[in-house]
Amino acid sequence: MSYKTIVVHVDDIPNAGACYTFAAELARVEQAHLIGLASSGVSRFLRETVAMNYAAPTIRPYLDTMRDRAAPTIRPYLDTMRDRAARALDQFERVAASFTLAGSERRAVDDEPGRSLSALARYCDLCVLSQGSASQGAGLAAEVAKDSGTPVLIVPRAQAPALPIRRILLGWNGSREAARAMRFALPLLQRASAVDVAIFDTAALESEAGAELRPVTALGQTLSRQGVRAEVIQRERAGDAGEALLALAGERGAQLLVMGCYGHSRLRELLLGGATRTVLKSMTLPVFMAA
Template sequence: MSYKTIVVHVDDIPNAGVCYSFAAELALVEQAHLIGLASSGVTRFLRETVAVNYAAPSITPYLDTMRGRAARALEQFERVAASLPLIGSERRMVDDEPRYSLSALARYCDLCVLSQSDPVQGASLPWPGLAAEVTKSSGTPVFMVPRAQAPAWPVRRILLGWNGSREAARAMHFALPLLQRASAVDVAIFDTAALESEAGGDLRPVTAIGQTLARHGVRVELIEHDSAGDAGAAMLALAGERGAQLLVMGCYGHSRLRELLLGGATRTVLKSMTLPVFMAA
């Protein structure tokens, strides 16, 4: 498995260039085609404006400003992409909201790269649940780049959060190209007793996850953890202790009325992450 088509969210948030660089470096390593997708935010503006006539000349300057801001962000993306010998890259701009446009395009990609959301900055008004919604709506894994600091490249040490769930299994399988390149992989196993109880029969989840990864050439260290508290906080703390450069985890939550109600672990990680996070649902 490899990532041959990667889409990165293009926005005007402060760490946008870091996100583009990270996506471009990954595309270079994977020999992947890189797509930069920007949303002008026009659709949302038109939906929320009180103007009766959307074609009225009075609102044209506002629309031009929004599209111009997205175009300038795309120019920055193009400069970053052009700085590396990628096999291919392209820019795309849409008026629809990122949660819809990214979800739709990501279904035709192997990986979606996003910056950690900032509720204050950004032309497209990103919100904290964007990554989780794209992950769940598209079925494509999402690579989150933290806004606090530039992530290290290449990724050498990875922490995989494991609780035996479908989401964790998908995250593990999608992240295999990264896990195989890493020099050290720690697997944090939460609720071992409950995990073994649910498995039943002769299946021993703690042993099985190690064997599964070993067959893919990934040697791991298993760390059993009592998740009596917030599993998200526990994973971030453990990532810091182990010097992890990437956290791989399942994305938990459910959708209702187009709003994602995040599971506790996912919410904590997306809000407090200071290292890149790879998620799948």
């Protein structure tokens, strides 16, 4: 398994260049095709409303009236948002050109970032995006992971991460999401020099698995068969699993955190799982998530 098509979210947020550099370096290592996707932020509904088919004679008078009223207000807004996306894509292209890649391209779409990234990510192996500003919240990464089914790798805004990634912390609770994150992260886990597996509340994990299965042993065997030598770290039940994961990542010197992304709604932060919300808000290292 490898990542042969990587899409990176292109936006003009602070430290965006670090996100593009990380994505390009990963694409170079994986010999992957890199796509930079910039979304104007204009909703599909607004775009299609403005760009309706005026040829239909039965509605032309009404639409002409609406167009005349809307165009002076909307057109400058559209132009501003598209110019912003184009400038961000120019920066992405400069970064991508500094790496020897299998291929790269830029794409610009008129849509909301969550929708456009999710749609394209379904045809990619990995989506890379920045943590963003504190005011933006943690919703975009979780939304893309949930809606696309493709893993996301979030680059922290606090500092530029370094490659190669030698030490990885894998958060494990036996869930479907954690299992998907582990499998999607195998190319990174296999190249790492050290992999730590964090399990909080082993008793609960074993109880849920049943008497026929020993989760800690089974997980170690699964990783070993994939060529990953891992050390399992068992801790008592944590009050906030997200805080506990980040603390352990710092303690172990991890350069990447791999975990499941939990949430049951596109209402973003409001209904994200607690660990997901905490990690995406407070992360200082890259985070690999799958839902």
